[in-house]
Amino acid sequence: MSFFPGQDPVAGDAYSCDALAHVVVPRTVDLGDGFSVRRALPSARSRMVGPFIFFDHFGPAEFRAGTGLDVRPHPHIGLSTVTYLFDGEIMHRDSLGTALAIRPGEINWMTAGRGIVHSERTHGTQRTFGSPIHGLQMWVALPKAHEETAPAFAHHATSEFPVIEDMGKTVRVVTGSLYGAISPVPVLHETMFGDVVLKAGHTLPIDADHEERALYVVDGTIDIAGDTFEPGRLLVFKPGDRITVTAASDTHFVVLGGAPMDGPRHIWWNFVSSSKDRIEQAKADWKAGHFDKVPGDEIEFIPLPEK
Incomplete structure (x- = not known):
């Protein structure tokens, strides 16, 4: 899902926290x-954070x-889409x-590989x-060895994710590992x-276990080393630094990242x-109608953009 052909977000102002590489203003x-x-x-300034490219x-x-x-209906190649809801419901x-419908706290992990619609x-x-x-809505890039893998879909229910609750904090581990807990999502x-x-x-x-890390403020206000951040900011951190986030108000945010990808992605x-060249081939295939149809939603589709 891509709602609009957006231009690049911009970098925010300079901040005093040494652990911040930059702040993205969406x-x-x-x-x-x-x-x-x-x-x-x-x-x-951040094409990716770990494998997160969108x-x-x-x-x-x-x-x-x-x-x-x-x-x-629209196509994807070379990525996995990750849909995560806080409220509402979407039919996939x-x-x-x-x-399959997705609801809050669940996750839809759709691997496009060589092509899916x-x-x-x-x-x-x-x-x-x-x-x-x-x-x-997030996309993670696939490693080069798996870019042409067979398409796949996985749904994970809310009950599958480990939750850490302690001293005013609740952390749901959706993918990977955090604070000693490991997500079941492969x-x-x-x-x-x-x-x-x-x-x-x-x-x-926020430990330095993962080389590339970012934090996105969904709601509330946080403080890091004296700098405050309102909702709608993506904070990208430098590798290797341990960070402490303080809630200036009741706050909701997500943390994301992982290892650097094995080379740049287009x-x-x-x-x-x-x-x-692979992207050019995918463009031609979609325009020519060579991708598979979506059962139950075969009539409409999003045409290839003109540019």
């Missing part, structure tokens, strides 16, 4: 009816009765025949009566993603690859 687009999307990755924060918003999300369908829509009573929507490259709620006045250390529309 580009925000209002798609109507109060539904906004903030894109933090890729940015001019990071959108959408909502919170409330769809009116009879309306909802309608992301028509793909060319493998998957038809999917759609994401609001359906059923959610559309009839109106519904909230709030969450993240990944092809060292990947870390955690969902954190921190009560006002409490602190959370990204165009919904395609990611280490090879520009």
Whole structure:
């Protein structure tokens, strides 16, 4: 899912915290009816953080009765899409025949590999009566050895993720490892993603176990070494430094990262690859109708952008 052909986000002001490499100010687009999307990755200074090459924060918003999300069938190669909701529900369908709703705290991990097509829509009573929507859409690049792997889809329920609760903090370990807990989600490259709620006045250390790390503030205000950060900022940290986050108010944020990728990646529309030629081939294949259809959603599709 890619809501808009966004331009690069921009870097924020300089801050005093030595552990910060830079702060990304996402580009925000209002798609109507109060539904906004903030894109933090890729940015001019951070094309990736670990394997994360794309990071959108959408909502919170409330769809009116009879309306909802309608992301028509579209293709991907060379990546895994990671959908994670804080509120609402999205119906996922793909060319493998998957038809499954995702709800808050669950995760849909769709590996495109050599090519997959999917759609994401609001359906059923959610559309009839109106519904909230709030969450993240992220892409992780695949290692070169797995860029052309067979497409796959995995759904993980909320109950599968380890949760650490202690002294005003709650950390859900969604992928990888954090604070000694390990997620059950299988990944092809060292990947870390955690969902954190921190009560006002409490602190959370961010260890240097993963070489590349970032933090995105979803709600509330945090303090790091005297600098305060409001919602909608992606903080990218330098390798090797241990950081302590203090909640200036009740706060919700996510941490993400992992090992550096095995070389640069090219990204165009919904395609990611280490090879520009492979992206050109994917563009031609989509335009020619060579990708598989999505069962149950075969009629509509998103055409290839003109540029």
